[in-house]
Amino acid sequence: MIVRILSGVADPDTARALAGLLHQLPGVEPAPAVPDSTTLLDALARAAEAGLDELPEAVVIHDLITPMPAMELVRDIALRFPAVGVVLLTADPSPAVLAAAMDSGARGVVGLPLTYADLGARVEAAASWAAGVRAHLNPQRALPVIPGGTMLAVAGSKGGVGTTVTAVQLALAAHSAGRSTALVDLDLQGGDIASYLDVQFRRSMADLADIGDVSTRVLQDVMYVHESGPALLLAPGEGERGEEVTDRATRQVLHALRQRYEVVVVDCGTQMNSANAVAVETAEAAVLVTTPDVVAVRAAKRMVRMWDRLQIRKPQDITVAVNRYTRGTEIQPSLIARITGTKVATSVIPAAYKELQAVVDAGRLQDLDNRSTVKQGIWALAAEVGLVAPAEPRPAAGRRGKRGERAERGERGERGGQGDRGQVTLETLGMTPIILVTLILIWQAVLAGYTFTLAGNAADEAARAQAVRKDARAAAQQDLPGAWDMTSFDAGSAGGMATANVGLKVPVLFPGINFGLTVTGHASAVDEETAP
Template structure:
């Protein structure tokens, strides 16, 4: 498939075709470009380095899509300008007047460089406060929603190695599991690709071992190197964590950019949430990495409210997922995903947008029709 690129603020390239690439957007203002980055499946951006705000634009781009390949176009190959551009994330440049073959060569090079980059991958761990809180349901749909929203490959690891149900929830019968990865020695991107089951939406599922015995054979050091390789390979990684806070779970939590605790509005769940937060902060993971998500929420059915939870834990609840036992149970049982308009999925979609920062940049979409994206 040809790489998809966006041309930013380069009138001279309008209507030109770049050999081997497809131009999916032409943008002129920064906000347009940022929205294109989050809403289109872009591989690279070509922009004008001679524009006064070029460095600022590239820094903003990096916040939205840290791994995007960037090629600059400039009239003068001025060393200071090129160094500033490089520091802002531009890895290749070409000079005016633009030769399209030279631009294609620069794009090829820039894409190769970003492919090898380990930049800012995010790992979201999901941990249930009590058994059945909904960790597997939320982790599974979180990965699906992130892959769909960000249009990026997203890894989903079932780290409930003994009893995990991620593969079943998606009706998969994986050939390889995390146990195979753990016994492989060196783990790299090619091996990760081979050991996962890839869904059409871009989620790469890493299933729990086939047997409990094999689960017991997974060692902490092996898990650490699997997660490091995943960090280097995927822009987003979601971990369905086991409830038992073993050294293995601790190693996984250490890898998390953010840890999502799934709570229910019940006294045992809230007590357990406090115990988990205490244990994790005592281990040195800062409390600010912890997010609370209320699952199976039904209005006016308990004395406990969202506001009480926020007050008790001194933090805002990231998302409230409604209770819909029939839909969730049927989906998990049949392996058929919840339909997109289902309220549980919609709440998890919102949560995915908040965790990835998609929300911030999706505001002000009024120019989208210009790009043919209005619906």
């Protein structure tokens, strides 16, 4: 639940300190502070005209606000806007001031200077009180009573097999089918649903441990409605608080959820305790997630036997979901069924780590692409366990060759070895032109460098020939390969030195293309004919 807060603070320093702490509170959306009581009342009046849901859940008032005295302002807001919780800031939190604030209608008093813990507790109490009042003023917002919703327990054979990812995607699949869905994290000491969905919420399952009657109002205060649709009941942020949740409290909470949601998905984690044992025992269906490796399959067998010994659930009533499945694995689902003595889901979840990495790192598991083979596998599992209506079977296509079978595997998202080889072939074909162009450019650069060497050597030979009055042009062309054309030549003697300049054209790898690049070499030698 998002808590909207409107503040009335006249002192700029106090306003800055208050805004800084409010922005640190999880699930809080503070509006800019107003400097006087008149502006504050006008803002509340405009919000009330738009509807009850537009009013902020809490209003924070500084006792130095003007022109209306703070206590009168509190009393006025409590009378005119009873669905808004008021918190008073004061530098004198004495019993007399506290009594006066309570008499005026305030839901809490915070002393100055402000502290994070004190402000967070008072704002949360005021917001919870406002939510309860609104539930009575607007009854249609209450959760409907649904006779006997479906509950699915999801457990893991051991840590790291994908239990939470599977539970979250099963809940999203049920909600996408138009069914009201609750997702419960009963991995009380290490629950990660909040991390996978990027949720920061102060309430958890531990807050319901000591409540005797779990009503609609209580559920609304404790559960967080995620932007993707399902309502979340999270595990406590402090793992030690998980011990407060007893089997009796869990049974009561799950019963209340089943009366108000059509589908309840429970993430039981991998460590069994009295709380999640209740979920496995009372659920209509139980899914045990494992991976096709020896360690995980042995752990699944131990879990199944333990449930049977404790009379929590019989093996024939358990569905094993195989995660990270590949066609090349040695342990196939049929073998897992024989080892565990359970039913193995026909919908397997393929191994596709790259598909999950981006959304998991961002805490946006709900944004997993519909084309993801992991999502397709889990949503097919949702249909198999009865959370959503099964997809219509495809019409038979008669006999199919190998090409037809590969096309069908591509549509189902199952990528075998041939599909991988085909992808590599396409990628290689796409890179071939770039590789060829790169090699041509490298070879052309080598030719240009070699031309510099030839031009310098030809100039040296021509200069030595000129020094002894031999044919300098013939000497320059003597060692030139046939692919190099001499574009310019000049030789002469002056001042006792014989000089030569030779210009060579850089050859091109492809005939008919003229870059016009010419390299000139220059050399000189002592003119022996004029030497004394």
